Amino acid sequence: MTVANAQNDPNVPKPSNDPNVLRHTPLNARHRALGARMVPFAGWDMPVEYTGITAEHMAVRTRAGLFDVSHMGEIEIAGKNALAAVQTIACSDPAQLQVGQAHYSGLLTPEGTFIDDMVVYRMAPSHFLLVVNASNAARDFTWISEQVKDAGDAAAIDSSSRYALIAIQGPFAQDVLQSLTGVDLGGITPFWFAYGEVAGARATISRTGYTGEDGFEVFVPPNVAERVWDALLAAGRPAGVVPAGLGARDTLRLEASMRLHGNDIDETTTVLEAGLGWIIGWSNERFIGRDALQKQKDRGVTRRLIGFEMVDRGISRHGHQIVSAGRAVGVVTSGTQTPYLKKAIGMAYVPVELSKPGSDLEIDIRGRIARARVVSMPFYKRGRDAISG
């Protein structure tokens, strides 16, 4: 693999989207059989939609959707000193995790900015699993390997190819999954996980997701992925559960105000600027980026990631400028017309003085200035924003 040559190079290239070298998840043939529209994403050939983003988005909010997220990267760190090693590279405090528990975290530069965001799972006292973004997985592994090499008895391995990952998300997720497993899903609280069988296959069942709905992510060996996927679809179909693609995944996560690395957070934005201060484990004295974040916390941030709604007609998109008195003062990081809330919304970095909910913004949409207003996030919160009537 080319990754070996890129050791120590912070500029390891992003995965290629050359159609000739795209990677396939174990469910690729299923997506094609289901009539998905396939697109290159982070070096993978992935389904962007099956019947339509809007219908899939609504299915997840009101019933449930099934996602193939096997392209996500998995990195495992194990050994007697694994906790200290993970504390070095994760900005949360993994010491707070009990075995069977997970939390959202960041992989940071010394400047406190995001190399990636991730979910950290404590599989055993000295065994952690990190789930990272597909587009960054190779870079993350290179970085982590370098950081933990002096951590004593702790080794990092890239175990991405050992897992297929299927997410079932939505109000019906628990009932559908429960029909295929003996594990008591009601006993798994959010951000905890359990081991068991799903459709007869060995699985790790985690109550996590990226949609703003209740749901589960199921890790299974690649060779049984099709069986588990088929069983979940068959069990869910009568209740209106549908396969959902990356398009709906993106609109769902944006409605729920979840950040997307590469859009809303990256190596130029700090945890505090991104409004993610709650993920910082200040009890963790070891993590890379801590000093920079402590300084920024003391000094205060000068810009902040905010949520906005359009006031004028139009949809603002990633990269549009926020303008004030004819000058660019900020940038839109994500934006779309959301299927469930039926509003044009987005996230943007703006100067702190423009960041209070209710503040008026002007956005340059391809040369036309359109008004928007800062609103509190999340845009959508399960239970609060149910469709009425």
Added chain:
Amino acid sequence: MPYPDDRKYTKDHEWIRVSGDTAEVGITDFAQQQLGDVVYVELPDVGTQITAGQAFGTIESVKAVSELFAPMGGQVTAVNDHVKQHPEVVNTDPHGTWIIKVRLANPGEAASLLDSARYQALLG
């Protein structure tokens, strides 16, 4: 979905139905499939001059923004407000949904456009 013979098509996937010196313009079934769920259109004001091959508006799906290109030149005489309010009709009935009406500057420009058979050949 069939591509009707009563109109011409462009390689940019618009259709135009000419009647004398006026015409209706829309997008093809192929275009709406490629876009996915259409959620927004931005259209010129009535009276705007448009030029063959030049963008006259934008159409946005949940994921993508595309420009609308004028198949022929002329002056916009009507804009479909129903499409502005309910852009999803472009998905459900692309060939029955005109987006703008145009008074043509040169009806002869139609000769350079594709007929239904040639357009479908282009789609392969």
